[in-house]
Amino acid sequence: MTNPLLVGTALPHFDDIRPEVVTPAMDVLLADANAALERVVGPDVPPDFDAMSSVFTVATERLSRAWRAVEHLTGVADTPELRAVHAENLPRITEFFTRQGADERLYAKYRALAANADAARLSPVRRKALANWLRDFKLGGADLRGAQKARYTAIQERLAELSRQFSEHVLDATDGYALYVPEPDLAGVPADAIAAARAAAEADGRAGLCKLTLHFPSYLPVMQMGRNRALREKLYTAYVTRASEFGPAERDNTPVIRELLQLRQEEAELLGYRNFAELSLVPKMAGSPGEVIAFLRDLGHRARPSAAADLAELREFAAQELGIEQLQAWDVPFASERLKEARYAFSDEEVRQYFTLPKVLEGLFRIIETLFEVKIVASSAPAWHESVRFYRIERDGALVGEFFLDLYARAGKRPGAWMDDARQRWLRADGHGLQTPVAHLVCNFAAPVNGRPALLSHDNVITLFHEFGHGLHHMLTQVEELGVSGISGVEWDAVELPSQFMENFCWEWDVLEQLTEHVDTGAPLARALFDKMLAAKNFQSGMQTLRQVEFALFDMRIHAEPGSADHVQATLDAVRAEIAVLVPPAFNRFQHSFSHIFGGGYAAGYYSYTWAEVLSADAFSAFEESGVLDLATGRRYRREILEVGGSRDALDSFKAFRGRAPSIDAMLRHLGIAA
Numbered sequence: 156m157t158n159p160l161l162v163g164t165a166l167p168h169f170d171d172i173r174p175e176v177v178t179p180a181m182d183v184l185l186a187d188a189n190a191a192l193e194r195v196v197g198p199d200v201p202p203d204f205d206a207m208s209s210v211f212t213v214a215t216e217r218l219s220r221a222w223r224a225v226e227h228l229t230g231v232a233d234t235p236e237l238r239a240v241h242a243e244n245l246p247r248i249t250e251f252f253t254r255q256g257a258d259e260r261l262y263a264k265y266r267a268l269a270a271n272a273d274a275a276r277l278s279p280v281r282r283k284a285l286a287n288w289l290r291d292f293k294l295g296g297a298d299l300r301g302a303q304k305a306r307y308t309a310i311q312e313r314l315a316e317l318s319r320q321f322s323e324h325v326l327d328a329t330d331g332y333a334l335y336v337p338e339p340d341l342a343g344v345p346a347d348a349i350a351a352a353r354a355a356a357e358a359d360g361r362a363g364l365c366k367l368t369l370h371f372p373s374y375l376p377v378m379q380m381g382r383n384r385a386l387r388e389k390l391y392t393a394y395v396t397r398a399s400e401f402g403p404a405e406r407d408n409t410p411v412i413r414e415l416l417q418l419r420q421e422e423a424e425l426l427g428y429r430n431f432a433e434l435s436l437v438p439k440m441a442g443s444p445g446e447v448i449a450f451l452r453d454l455g456h457r458a459r460p461s462a463a464a465d466l467a468e469l470r471e472f473a474a475q476e477l478g479i480e481q482l483q484a485w486d487v488p489f490a491s492e493r494l495k496e497a498r499y500a501f502s503d504e505e506v507r508q509y510f511t512l513p514k515v516l517e518g519l520f521r522i523i524e525t526l527f528e529v530k531i532v533a534s535s536a537p538a539w540h541e542s543v544r545f546y547r548i549e550r551d552g553a554l555v556g557e558f559f560l561d562l563y564a565r566a567g568k569r570p571g572a573w574m575d576d577a578r579q580r581w582l583r584a585d586g587h588g589l590q591t592p593v594a595h596l597v598c599n600f601a602a603p604v605n606g607r608p609a610l611l612s613h614d615n616v617i618t619l620f621h622e623f624g625h626g627l628h629h630m631l632t633q634v635e636e637l638g639v640s641g642i643s644g645v646e647w648d649a650v651e652l653p654s655q656f657m658e659n660f661c662w663e664w665d666v667l668e669q670l671t672e673h674v675d676t677g678a679p680l681a682r683a684l685f686d687k688m689l690a691a692k693n694f695q696s697g698m699q700t701l702r703q704v705e706f707a708l709f710d711m712r713i714h715a716e717p718g719s720a721d722h723v724q725a726t727l728d729a730v731r732a733e734i735a736v737l738v739p740p741a742f743n744r745f746q747h748s749f750s751h752i753f754g755g756g757y758a759a760g761y762y763s764y765t766w767a768e769v770l771s772a773d774a775f776s777a778f779e780e781s782g783v784l785d786l787a788t789g790r791r792y793r794r795e796i797l798e799v800g801g802s803r804d805a806l807d808s809f810k811a812f813r814g815r816a817p818s819i820d821a822m823l824r825h826l827g828i829a830a
C-alpha cells in the first residue's frame with residue numbers, strides 16, 4: 156500500500172494520513188531533498204533556472220507540501236499520537252530548510268545563475284524569484300566570512316536567547332502576581348468573572364475571598380466593569396510595571412531590552428546597514444525608516460483632533476455620570492465601557508440571529524463570483540472530518556483553484572481562524588504541467604445544533620471574509636513560479652491587504668442586507684441596528700489610532716536611532732509627548748512587556764498593522780467610487796493585485812491598480828475620523 160504522503164502531485168487523502176505513515180514518508184522525502192541539494196550544487200547541474208528547479212525545487216516542494224499536510228492535521232485534527240510524530244520530525248525538517256538556506260555552495264550557484272548571460276533573458280517573474288533567493292541568502296549572513304561570520308552566528312543565537320528571556324520574564328511577572336480581595340470590592344464585575352475569582356481563591360486555600368491576577372480574563376473585567384477605583388489603580392499599576400525595575404531583579408527586562416537593541420544594531424552593521432530598522436525593512440514594502448516615521452507622524456497629526464474629541468467626551472461623561480473629576484489611566488477602560496453602553500448598546504446575540512451560515516456563504520460566494528468572474532462549485536475530496544466541505548473555483552469551465560472549508564470548532568482543533576496553502580500554483584519543473592492551487596480555510600464557529608443553521612456573530616462574518624481574502628490571493632494567482640506565486644514572496648507588510656480588503660464588504664449596507672436573513676422570520680437586518688453596529692465600531696477610533704501610532708513610532712525610532720539602547724525611556728517619553736492625548740503616568744513601563752517587538756518578530760515592523768489597513772482601505776475606496784460590485788474595478792483589482800501575487804513589488808501592484816501611491820484618507824474616513 157502506498158504512503159498517502161508520497162502521492163506525487165495529487166492532493167493527499169487526508170483521511171488516510173495516520174501518525175505511523177509520517178516518519179517513513181519524511182525519511183524518503185528528506186533523503187530525496189538532501190540528495191537533490193548535493194546534486195544541484197555539483198557540476199552536473201548548470202547554473203540554469205530550469206535545470207536547477209527540476210532538481211532542487213521539485214524535491215523541496217514535495218517535502219514541504221507533505222510536511223504542511225502533517226502540520227495542517229495537527230491544527231485541525233490533533234491527537235496525542237500525531238503530536239508525538241510531529242514533534243519527532245519537526246527538528247529535522249527545520250534543520251534541512253535552515254541548512255539549505257545557509258548553504259554557501261547553493262548561494263554560489265544562484266549567484267552564478269544571476270551572473271549567467273542567460274539571466275538577462277529570464278522573465279520578470281523569474282528575475283523576481285531569483286532576486287528574493289539572493290536577498291534571503293544575504294540577509295542570512297551568507298556574504299560574511301571568518302570572524303564576521305562567527306560573530307553573526309553568535310549574535311543570532313544570543314538574540315534568540317534574549318527574546319526567549321524577555322517573554323519568560325513577562326510571563327513570570329504575570330503569573331507571579333495575585334491579589335486576594337473580599338467580594339464586595341468587585342462591585343460591577345460580571346458574575347462569571349467573580350465566580351472564577353472565588354474558585355481561584357478557594358483553590359489557593361483562601362476560601363471566601365476573590366483572587367485577581369494580571370491574566371486578561373481576570374484583569375480586564377475589573378478594569379472595564381469594576382466600580383472600585385482604588386482597586387483599579389492597584390491592578391493597573393501592577394500590570395503596567397510587569398517585568399520592570401519596580402519588580403524582582405531576576406525578571407527585570409531593562410537589561411534584556413538594552414542588549415537586544417545593541418545586538419540588533421551590531422547585526423545590521425555587520426550586514427551593511429546603518430541601523431536595524433533599515434535591515435528590517437529590506438524584505439518589506441515600506442522603503443525606509445524615514446518614510447515609515449513620516450507616515451506615522453502624518454497619521455498621528457490627522458487623527459489627533461478626533462482623539463482629543465474622544466477624550467473630551469470621555470472626561471465629560473466621567474465627571475457628569477460617574478463622579479470622576481480627574482480621569483486617570485485606570486479610569487479609561489471603565490469610563491469607556493460605561494460610555495459605550497450608554498450610547499451604542501446593542502446585543503451581539505440579537506445580531507447573530509440574522510447571520511445564518513448558508514446565507515452568509517451564499518452572499519460571500521456571490522460577491523467573489525461577481526467581482527472576480529469565477530464560479531464556485533461544490534465538489535468533494537477526502538478530508539479529516541465529516542463537516543469539512545470542498546469547492547472548486549472555475550472560470551469559463553476551467554479549474555482555477557480549490558479549497559477545503561473547515562468552519563466549526565471541535566475537540567482537537569486549534570482555536571482561531573487561518574488560511575493555509577495545501578498546494579501552490581506552479582508550472583511544475585518536472586514536466587507534470589500546471590499545478591493548480593489548493594487552500595485550507597479554517598475557522599472556529601459554533602456548529603449548528605438541532606437542525607437549525609449555524610449562526611454567526613458579525614465578528615465571525617468579518618473573520619470569514621478576512622480568511623477568504625487570503626484564500627483568493629493564494630487561489631486566483633496567475634503566476635507560475637513557486638517562490639512568487641500567490642502569497643509567496645509578498646512583502647510582509649502588504650500581505651494583509653487582500654484579507655483586510657474583504658472585511659470592508661461586511662460594513663457595506665447594500666452588501667450586508669444581502670448576507671442577512673433572520674433565522675426565524677427571514678427578515679433582513681434592520682438599518683437602525685446596523686447603524687448602531689457601525690457607531691460602536693468607530694467608538695474612540697481617534698484614541699485607538701493614536702495608541703497604535705505611539706507604539707509603532709516608538710518601535711521604529713528605537714530601531715532607527717543608533718545609541719537608543721541607552722535612552723529607551725527617554726525615547727518613549729518623547730513619542731508620548733508628541734503623540735498621546737492622555738499621557739500615561741510616569742511609572743508606566745509599557746515597553747517592558749512589549750512582546751511584539753522584543754519577544755516576537757515585529758521589531759521595526761509594528762507599523763505594519765496600520766500600514767496594511769491604509770492599503771486595504773484605500774484599495775476598497777476604489778470600489779466605493781465605482782460601486783462596490785463594479786466589474787471593471789474588480790477585474791483591475793484581480794489582475795493588478797491578486798493575480799500577480801509576489802511576482803512584483805507590492806507598491807508597484809498597488810499603483811497599477813489605484814493609479815497612484817497609497818493615501819491614508821480612506822482609512823480615516825472608514826474610522827469615522829474627519830480628515
Ligand SMILES: [Zn+2]
Nearest residue numbers: 621625651654
Ligand atoms: Zn490575516
